[in-house]
Amino acid sequence: MQSLHARYPFLAAAREAVEAAAVDLGEVVATEEAVTGRALERVKSAITEGTVGEPHRRTRVELLSYPVARVLVSLVDEHVCTRKYASAEAATARERFTAEFETTTEFKSTQSERIELRDLLVEFDLASAVHEAETGYWVDVGAYLELAADQRGDRWRLVNRPLADGRVRIATDDLHVLLKQAIRHRVAEGLPFDVPDVIADELDAEVEQLREVLADLDLTREIDTVVPEMFPPCMQSLLDQVQKGEHLEHHSRFAIAAFLTSIGMTTDEIVDLFQVNPGFGEEATRYQVDHIRGDTSPTEYSTPACSTMMSYGDCVNKDDLCERISHPMGYYEQKLDDAEDDELVDWREENGGDDAGEEADA
Template identity: 70%
Template sequence: MKALHARYPFLAAAREAVETAGVDLADLVASDEAVVERGLERVEWAITDGTVGEPHRRTRVELLSYPVARVLVSLVDQHVLLRRYARAEAATAYERFSEELDDRAAFQSTRTERLDLRDLLAEFDLAGSVHGSPEDDGGYRVDVGAYLEHAAGQWGDEWRLVNRSLADGQVPVDETELLLLVRQAVERRVKDGLPFAVPDEIATELEAETERISETLADLDLTRDIDTVVPDLFPPCMRHLLDKVQKGEHLEHHSRFAIAAFLTSIGMTTDEIVDIFQVNPGFGEEATRYQVDHIRGESSPTEYSAPACATMQSYGDCVNKDDICEDVINESHPLNYYEHRLDEADEDELVDWREDGDAEDEE
């Protein structure tokens, strides 16, 4: 097993190496504590840090921890985990290949095998779609089809085709941008096939680890990286509360708290929440500002988070429950619902309310 495969376990060659070694997954999880521990670490770091942590010093452990991590993600089977895990594997790979390609000379002298940009592009069928820039400025040109495919998951207006120059069906990119496109390809590769059915024998062996990941997820502050406001994708309960606010209907204190906490959790500032509430004729700006600052922890010692589904249900605020509530998020948390919808949405649907104008446009 090669160090290169351990650094990039999603490569087709790494998978082949594991297959050739004839590793039996059931035996592995039953007998190799170091591999299981590192597999668990990969997933826990993905949830809490957005990377898969430091590599294990032994190549075999590091490489085999990847299929174990995939099994764990499949066993927990939560959309939010799958997404975070794939992102974290891609982020770690991106960091590694950026560093290797950036410091080609140093890596050439210290490692017998290193990643070559051409090989990396070939791995994701990009070799024929990426060309050196004719200006010889160190940049590249990517065929528009390949560009669109891999820019689709990138966040930021600079990736939109209308904001790029286009020459002969090719989009000029610099090396950093090219590697970010590859990062997207890695994320897709990691996501591919997840979650899969895990044999009972393996599931039983990994019960403690699965439980630990579920607990880490439950403790997670789901608010950290949403920061996107698309009311059409809100969960039905929050959409209902927001509609009531905007129609000027009276909201009980707990309902007002729920919608304000939810909006805070998805990254809205106090001013923006005051704005979105402002169409309400019975709106009291000062009271809203005070309540939102209170939720945010600015006028109180505690930062409150948006209520989970169980709390929403106990207050009668769980309204218009749909299939996503029941089948995808298992009535866990409105933020899980929203994160799922954002994840599934087309780029075109993701027009942030804050960039789009005002709240009336959403009606």
């Protein structure tokens, strides 16, 4: 097994190398603790740090940790875990191939262990779609639209790019971003999948660890869009009660305030939203929200997990997605990910929240 395959385990050649070695994953997870440990680290680091951690010194362990990590992600079966894992694998790969592309002499004696730009273009069927320019590259518009679809920011919009003869002009760094997206798509493809019981049973402890990490994680740090119709049913119900002027218990007030804070709403916006509720005095609401976001307390509080919502009786109107999600923010994140662009109309834009809009764009 080559070190190249261990560094880029998503390559078709890496998969073929594992198949050629007739590796039995059931036997691996049962007998090779180093592989299982590295796979666990791979996923845990993806969830918490956005990378897959430091590579193992042994090539075999590093390479086999990739398919075992995919097994773990499938067993956890949480959208946020799958998304973060695929993104982390892609981000790590980009760091590696960027460094290797820039190397001119160091790898000359070991060319077979170094990945080239053309290798990745061929791997993802982009060799005929990417063309060198005097500076940067021209990319066929179809390939560009497919790989740039997930990128945020005006600079990725086609109308803001030079376009000629069906090709889009991009810089070298932009091409690296598109390759990262191709890798992310490859990693995410097929996840989650059904895992045989004989393998799943061996990984119960690791799966439980990952679920605990997800339960403790602040899943809200990247979300800054307020689309009420995509809120999880529990939060829609609490918000509806607020707006009808109904009384909420302390734990319910905390849950909806923490949720709204977590999705990027400012204290002023939340105070305005709750103004119609007689039970929410402005001073008390402002104090509670500032306390939750950590402005007036040493702790920044996150939205309660589904298990907590259930224990307090705030989990209501469960739908099919609720059955697969363990955190209200995981629900909301998946709804946003699955939505079409024209569905993502921020409540603040509709209600004159210019400052909030500027903050969200930052």
